[in-house]
Amino acid sequence: MTLRYLTANLAQQIDEELMGAAGAFSLDQLMELAGLACAQTLATVYPRERYSRVLVGCGPGNQGGDGLVAARHLAMFGYKPTVYLPKLGSKEIYKRLHSQCQNMDIATINTEDDLRRRLEESDVVLDAIFGFSFQPPIRSPFDTALKLITDSKLPIVSVDIPSGWNVEEGNKDHVALRPDVLISLTAPKEGVRGFKGRHFLGGRFVTKEMERKYQLNLPEYPGFAQIVELPSGVSQKEKL
Template sequence: MPAVLKTLGAKAAADLDKDLMSDEGGYSIDQLMELAGLSVSQAIYKAHPPNSGKRILLACGPGNNGGDGLVAARHLYHLGYEPIVYYPRPVHKPIYDGLVKQLHGLHIKFDDRENFKAIAQDSDLIVDALFGFSFQPPVREPFDKAIEVMQSGVKPVLAVDTPSSWHVDDGPQDEGLGSKYQPDYLISLTAAKPNVKHYKGKRHFIGGRFLGKDVADKYGLSIPDYQGLDQIAEVPVDIKVEKL
């Protein structure tokens, strides 16, 4: 385990995605989303195994972070969970429409009631897949209500890549929405983001076992020590953080 966790800011993370999806990198957005969602499902299994409660509420936003949540819902179903999807602002593009059709084909429940707290109370764990590293404030309805509920601690939360409403570099706001938000679990995708220095939750995972050494070296990243079949690696919450 490295003594320092190297992190990527918003621009570097976006540049890395571009490199991966370039002609040289060879990946497509749906491949990366599939790998991310698989990693999220494994983090949930590690942090909250089915015997801890099978009802998983996945709060999915309108971007790629939400797509990761939709993919995770499918994998969770096959792992024996009972996923419920909150997806109030669907994006009608082929990749997202396809993911939704896959979930309907498995009879996975979608629940977009305005009262997010009522949906959350029916679940055992909430997955925060609302906003990723490219988020720009303010948080608009109905997502503000979802963040308020997750911040309240009504149920344990696993955040995908970055806690929603946090600035990718600076972390939570000093006051107002999200200022008290500390998810119980966090899975950083491909690499941790600088705001992880503000994370004080229980467990932190790095997900995405696909990054090659050449790309990692270009961005100054250390590839986590993945074990066996795992797509995730756990890192200490209190590890020293360095922004690249």
């Protein structure tokens, strides 16, 4: 059966049910599993022997929380991550995740100049800036950050939805990141149907009951892996 792609409303509904009686997960659990899947994806495509220096861009929401978890796991995998955090999230969980990174001696930068310099010293970017709840326009300082990341020509791994993309219509404004790798969480979103790069599914936490209820038709995860690779779609040029 065909894998289901989620609208913004359906993705939000599933998230709420995962943390409600149907799933009984805490936000901490979901972020930990999602961030681990993101770190595994980057490590699968970009081995640390050649791509050890990772710039992890984190927004102030839950997407950024996933990025902070991923940065911590990447450090444990032997990578050398740096967190770009122009705006610290206000939730207590976000502050704790950031403290965990600091306890792992992971550097945090927050200025445009620091970002420009660190991009010159990095091998790959993990994009966890905007999530599926993003609404345009892209505001400062994130508009400049996305341009600097794009101009760096570094390979990009995006979390769930590439930053700046509309969750249902994709990169319709042509101002967003165009990643080489995408890690969809729970299930892929409508806006990435035409994504051509390597596409992975992660977040091995969806209950069997929920999968049946929403007819997600998720693929089997291999062994103990937290990710599974999906077929690529049409080229981004064709889609644009």
